[in-house]
Amino acid sequence: MSVIGKHSPSTRLDKHTGGLFLREDGAVSVYLVVATAGILLLTSLLIDYARIAAFHKQLEVAAQSGIRSTLSAYDNQLYEQYGLFGAGGTDRNEIFRHVAENNWMDNDDAFQMLRIKPVDAHVNSYEVLGTHAVFKRQVLEEMKYKAPVDFALEVVSKFAPLAEAMKEASTSVEVLEEVRKLYDKREKHLEKTLELQRKSARAAEQEMDGLLAVGGMGQSGGAVAGIVSGYGSYLGWIAHDSAPPAGARPKYSLEIGSYAMTARAVSNDLAHKSSNALIRHRELEPEALEQLEEARRCNDEMSAVIQRLQDNRDNTGYDLISGEQSNDQPASGASAPASQLQEVRQAAQDMILPSEWFAGYKEEVTAQTRKFNSFNAGTAGFQSGVSAALSNPGSGAMMSGSAERLQQAFNQYADDYIRPGVVIKARADGLNERQSSDEQRKEKEREAKSKWNEVRGWMKGMSESGQSEHQQAFDEVKQRFEANLLFNELGADEAISGEEATEDPHDAASASMSGMGSIFSGMADMLTGIRDPLYMNEYIVHRFNAYDPKNFESMMKSTGDSGFSDSLALGNQEIEYILYGFHDPAANIAAAYGEIFGVRLAVRTMEGLVECKGMGHPLLVLAAALLYGLEKSIADMMMLAKEGTTPLSKYVSTNLTYLDYLRVFLLLHGNSEKRTSRTIAVIEQNTEVILAGTSTGLTGELSASVNVWFLPGLMRSFTVLGLLNGKVKGGRYEATKTIGWSYQ
Structure with a gap:
């Protein structure tokens, strides 16, 4: 210190x-x-x-x-x-x-x-995997390298050579189908117009029956001629009775009175009946003109349809797919019919009647009434002549002259509209000439309807096949499907039912062509950048089971065995169920069968247009092509049932498998959220794993x-x-x- x-x-x-x-x-x-x-x-x-x-x-x-x-x-x-x-x-x-x-x-x-x-x-x-966004993300990760190559090589490349021909066929069928309906309406209106003209002529003929001769007249041709020819006797009777022998009574008083009464009655009857016939003409003329105007409207619509469809042919899915066709793939087999199909479509233009034709016909209808009105005016002159001749025996020439003029006017009318009726006949001949192939066309249409009914019978038989033993699995997967919809806040599923096939084979052909257009548009969209739906579709094709088309054979042959109904288990038609979503064992298969038949019908009808184009009338070509398409399509479905494949077309040497068809239908129907829920439902049904409770992302909390x-x-x-x-x-x-x- x-x-x-x-x-x-x-x-x-x-x-x-x-x-x-x-x-x-x-x-x-x-x-x-x-x-x-x-x-x-x-x-x-x-x-x-x-x-x-x-x-x-x-x-x-x-x-x-x-x-x-x-x-x-x-x-x-x-x-x-x-x-x-x-x-x-x-x-x-x-x-x-x-x-x-x-x-x-x-x-x-x-x-x-x-x-x-x-x-x-x-x-x-x-x-969790049951969420659609998560599920799709995993699918995309798996398929992003494989799917584009598979689809482009296996499907698009098969259809590409057919794109140009199908484009022309689709346009041709669409044009001809719309024109056919308008043509039939136009011709019915023209038939009614002609019939109304005939009714007017028949009214004139019936009213003048017995009064005037039809088709030329001698002195004995009708009551009018009888009055004129009997006038000489009338004068003789008067002369005799005016100076009778002494103490004699008038000898011809009865005859004189009878002639005068008859002459007045005939002239009055002639005027009355002619007036009635003229009234009938005036009643029927507006109806005939209205029918003619409706025919003109149909004709104008035909022209507009042809022009509209011609203008809307560019930049379609067909064009894009055709442009994607590889240079080393020959297309000459399909390009040849494309040029011939253009001829079929252009032939529809020949069915259009020029506006001058309708103007001439309108004038003709009004001329019929005018001509009869001119004749009717002559009946008053004849009445005057009869009155003068009876009151003044020296006026017989006036009555004779008016009767002759009256007969000449009626003869002119009769020549045009009754017998021989050259005007009516010319119109009828023109109608018959335009419709000369209609009976043959209608016969083809009857045969086509019979074939179509056969196909409808098959599809109906599919839908009604006994399958109660498989219904439980569909009921279970429906519950899983609806549960996933609710989990993803999409609401409960609405009940769906299959559409019954149309009864008209023409409508079936139009629908099949429209479906082919949608298929090519879907392929074009895929090639131009719609990635995700393609990946999902290819995932479905690669991971799920499709129906064996060989099971169609027993149903198509109506053998009565249970092979078809036994094959309807859910595990045998997973892709079809995901695609269509029917909770009925047979409905999805029937839907797939119907769509495949639609593709076959579109392609075969295209071939039929080329094969039958030499038959002349465009609508006869269409009917014959439809019959050809139905017959060949039925044969294709038989081949699909036996061999599992069909040729794409006689012009393209490639085959399509049943799975190829399903792939294009997946593309056609779009990748909806409900399809995703059905896909998840099938996975859950097969694995007993609830994807809504299966985690794909976790958070770990460590203290x-x-x-x-x-x-x-x-x-x-x-x-x-x-x-x-x-x-x-x-x-x-x-x-x-x-x-x-x-x-x-």
Whole structure:
């Protein structure tokens, strides 16, 4: 102590001039203690903070290892059968805990910078396979390399050579079908117009029957002629009775009175009946003109249809697919009929009647009434002539002249409209000439209807096949399907039912051509960038079972065996169910069969247009082509049942399998959310795994603690201030780390 309190003179300095370290009040020792304590405090803080930072890193690494290991325990059946990853197998919490805790290899015999103790470890699911977005994402990952190549090479390349011919055939059928309906309406209106003209002529003939001769007249041709020819006798009777022999009574009083009465009655009857016939003409003329106007409207619509469809032919799916055809693939076989189909379509233009034709016909209809009106005006002159001739015997020439003029007027009318009726006959001949092939066409249409009814019978037989033993599986998958819809907040499914096939084979042909256009448009969309639907479709084709088309044979041959109904298990028609969604064992197969027949009908009708184009009238060509298409399509379906394939076309040497057809139908119907739910439902039905509860993304939550070496109170203050994310409890710093991971 003395050493500190005293100094030698040599070292003693004045306290006002000495340094800080040489002062005599002991301040230097206190400062050193304070400085050392601060350094120790800072060092302790840095050490604990560094240990906590290292602890956080170790906690994160352990959580990452744990969550990755947890996802490695996936459902093997889902992966092997459907290429999907979903957590399964060993308990996920146990895996996560075990792997995380084993990241901390504490050795009690060695010094440990961090002595980490686990507090809690568990995992939560944040993505499930039953969610459509997650499911589709996994499908895309699996199919993104394989699907485009498969589809382009296996399907598009088969249809591409046929694109140009099918485009022309589709346009030709669409034109001819619309023109056919309008043509039939136009011709019916023209037939009614002609019939109304005939009714007017018949009215004139019936009214004048017995009064005037029809088709030329001698003096004995009718009551009018009889009056004229009997006038001489009338004059003789009058002359005789005007100067009778002496004492004789008038001899011809009765004859004179009878002639006069008859003459007046005939002239009055003629005027009355002619007036009635004229009234009938005036009643029928507006009806005839109305029918003619309707015919003109139909004719104009025919022209507009042809022009509209001609203008709308560019930039279609057919064009895009045709453009994608590879240079090394020969297309001459399909391009040849395309040019011939253009001729068939252009021939429809010849069915259009010019506007001048209708103007001439209208004038002709009105002329018929005018001509009869002119004749009717002559009946008044004849009445006057009769009155004059009876009152003045010297006026017989007036009556004779008016009768002759009256007969001539009627003869002119009769020549045009009654017998021979050259005007009516010319119109009838024109009608018959235009319709000369109609009877042959209608015969072809009757045969086509018979063939179509045969096909409808097959499809109806499919729908009515006994399949009660398979219904339970469809009921179960329906429940799974509806549950997935609700899980994805899409609402309950609405009941659907198959559409009954149309009774008209023409409508069937039009629908098949429209369907082919949709197929080519879908292919074109796929080639120009619609990726996701294609991948999903190809996934369905690769991972699910399709129906064996050989089972069609027993149904088509009506053998009565149970082979068809026995084959309707859900496991035999998974693709068809996913595609159409009917919860009836036979309905999906019937729908697939109907659509395949539609494709065959479209292609074969195209061939029929080429084969039958030499038959002349475009509508006869259409009817014959439809019959050809039905006959060949039926043969194709028989071949599909026997061999599992059909030729695409006689002009393209390639075959289509049953699966090829399903692939294009998947593209045609679009990739709806309901189809995704049906796909999930089938997976659940086959694996007994509920995808809505199968995790594809997990979050691992790991809690642990590390001991605080120096300043637990200060560390607690840091946690309160938010400088540290954990908490200090009982001298240990505790923190929780959450890590998310998924299969995508």
